Amino acid sequence: MFTFFFADMKCSLDGGNARVIAKAIQSLAKFGSDLYLEADQDGLQLRTFNVSKSAMGTFRFKRVFFEHFNAEEGSYCKITMKAILAVFKNMKQVERCEIRLLIEQSKLQVQFKCRLETIKNVLISIVDEENVTAAVSMEDTSNVIVGSYKLFNDISNNFNAAEVEMTLEAMGNGLTAKNYIEGARVNDKFMRSQLKLSPTEFESYNIHEESAVTFSLKEFRSFLLFAESIGESITLNFNEAGGPIFIKICKLDLIECTLVMTTVYTDDVSMYEECRESEVKEASTHRSFATSGQKRKHSNPKVIDKDRINKKRLSEETTLSNNSTLFRFNTDNNNDTLQSVDVARNLTQEDLDMEDDEDDLILAAAVAEDNALHTSSLPAVRESEVFVTFASTETNKNDQNSDDDDDADTIPQSPQREHVPKLRSIFTRCFESTYVPKEPSPSSQVFVPNSDTED
Amino acid sequence: MKFKAVMDNAGYMREFLNIIVTLSKLTKECVINIEPDKIHFIANEESGTTAPLVWVDIDAKLYFSEYNIELADSNHSKIMLSTSPANLSRALSSLRSNARHCKLKLINLQFPCLRVEVDVLTQNSNQTRQTAHDVPVTVIPRGEWDYYELPQKPNSKLVLNVPSNRLMRGLIDKIKNLSPTVIFYATSAGEMNLVAETEMATITTRYKNLDIREINPSKGEKNKDQIEASCSVDCKKTSIFFSALQVPTGELSCGIDDDRLIHMEVNIRNGVAIHSILPAVCM
DSSP: OOOOOOOSEEEEEEHHHHHHHHHHHHHHHTTOSEEEEEEETTEEEEEEEOTTSOEEEEEEEEGGGSSEEEEOTTEEEEEEHHHHHHHTSOOTTEEEEEEEEETTTTEEEEEEEEGGGOEEEEEEEOOBOOOOOOOOOOTTOOEEEEEOHHHHHHHHHTSOTTOOEEEEEEETTEEEEESSOTTBOOOTTOOEEEEEEOGGGSSEEEOSSOEEEEEEHHHHHHHHHHHHHHTOOEEEEEOSTTSOEEEEEEETTTEEEEEEEOOOOGGGSOBOGGGSOBOOOSGGGHHHHHHOGGGOSSOOHHHHHHHHHHHHHHHHHHOSSSSSOSSOBOOSOOSTTOOHHHHHHHHHHHHHHHOOOOOHHHHHHHHHHHHHHHHHOOOOOOTTOOOBOOHHHHHHHHHHHHHHTTTTTSOOOOOOOOOOOOOOOSSGGGGSTTOOTTSOOTTTOOSSOOSOOOO | OEEEEEEOOHHHHHHHHHHHHHHHHHOSSEEEEEOSSEEEEEEOOOBTBOOOEEEEEEEHHHHOSEEEEEOSSTTOSSEEEEEOHHHHHHHHGGGTTTEEEEEEEEEEESEEEEEEEEEEEOSSSSOEEEEEEEEEEEEOOGGGGGGGOOOOOOOOSEEEEESOHHHHHHHHHHHHTTOSEEEEEEETTTEEEEEEEOSSOEEEEEEOSOOEEEEOOOGGGTTOSSOEEEEEEEHHHHHHHHHHOOSOOOEEEEEEETTTEEEEEEEEETTEEEEEEEEBOOO
16 A cells, blocks of 8 residues: 655665664764765665764665665765654564655655564655765774774773763873873862773774874764674774774675764863872862861761851851942942943933833944943942942953963963852842843733733 | 772672772762771761761771871871762772772872772783772861761670671561661560561561670669660661662671660671661650
């Protein structure tokens, strides 16, 4: 009962090979959201990208992989990964599979002949007639490493499942896999891990140019999964840091998979002197414990007292009930430190008073005009006005710049984040620099009148 | 301050890993107390959670073939660190497979770390793989040591050797669903009863002919023929302790102090023991 269209590509394969294709799609689906399907005289190619386009995975199934294979030159399409993943999810019952590309109908037809004479027929919409290629070749890579999937599994398992990146340091005398970049700073409480492997553990280990490449683990792991399912070894091709890394899996003449990934460019990583090994001093960690009262074991009455005092002080600082201030109000009325943001705030009162529904354009013009006015003369500070000094940081920056000229070659340490107790503030949005009072706020425009007729 | 220790006995290494895994099931942050001849781990989740207070004593000479500790100055008698046992157990996880030796070293790399280096023998070849993990630790300054004192082993009224912890674990897990508390009752005749009371029923499990390790009768009871002790504890807490235990059943002893506490002690071997204190709860 199936209508037969003229197919631009038609192939059929048995259940076992269909499961291999399913595995390939599952592996690609781990990082890509679209699947690019391409068929030519040589075979079928599946390809995907990750979101940031920093990794491209390609699976090429050769003609001999299929029972029948019929394709016109250059038939290709783009489909969503979600759709095809759902189709290739449960493959246990499948005995034969047929895939047809129907460009005319802009559909991809997948037909499964399952056990008990069941036939599953699926039509997947083609999103786009699009094909992609990447202009990278692995011809001139100087470092080639070949190892079994087990070995790479061990490397991958050495790190946390949540780890994002992995660094491979390829030396003449061995390979070191790390979850951090040597010399670079890591997060507080980050566990550095490394695994050293000797060249003899690999099937082939050719390093002509010692280098350390850092790449994403997620895509690598998804390929590893596929290598494990077909039981093949993995080949890594790479040059120096910053260049692409190629991960290849081949099965005889049937399947050829390539994953191309970008690696971290070393110049983008800042190195720190403090990341050298040294002796532990007690003082270096004083702060973290002095501030964390919650880790205490035995509740010593004295400590509680101290804690209470601390807490009290904190609450005094963070409430507006007394004289202490939450924001630094600009009472000096200093012209230089005032910004357009402050002016915009001044406008709110007047503007809301007028209650006119003029467009934002007028407001913006008013802001600009008012801004110009402000530089020359400033209205006296009204009680209701709050000047938040956003500008002070900027002036600081300028000061710093002039200082830096003297010792330009020493890179200053990036400023440490000060430990500020987290406080809940009310109406934070109003104090942000991006706040435009005319912006739609819940009260500004009434789309539906109140059902409640109280007011 | 410096600290370095080396383990090279496969059995001890596995035991050490089991202890750390046990701790990681009990707490997010544990205190390591490194003394010149002993290492203690203290797991004490803040009150409010149900995990019980657990501490571990390890005789350093036994586990470590090399053990060097260099203190900051004469004011310091030990090194006190705090770390995540989950991280530490991850770092030590390769001890489970063919580990040759394991080295622990205190270093400062951006922040203080306990470097765990493990040499693993690969399965197919005779090569060793070197893994190193830098577990971040916090050095507890001298001024705050008082808050992390090692708990005292209580002098319980009646201490008995209890059957294997697997039996106990299963039983407590069942009782947990019936009653929030369980009463440990023991007599000097070597009998121990676990009593769970509900509105509908009272379930008593009886262990007989247990070895008595210690008797400390109170003044009034000295002349009595049979000394009794009983204490009711939180069932969930007890269950957490038993299910966290990852060490093979060694000697488990249970000290009962009338309506005060129950002290569990798992003797893994001479010099290595896991202790736990379960406080009494009012019915």
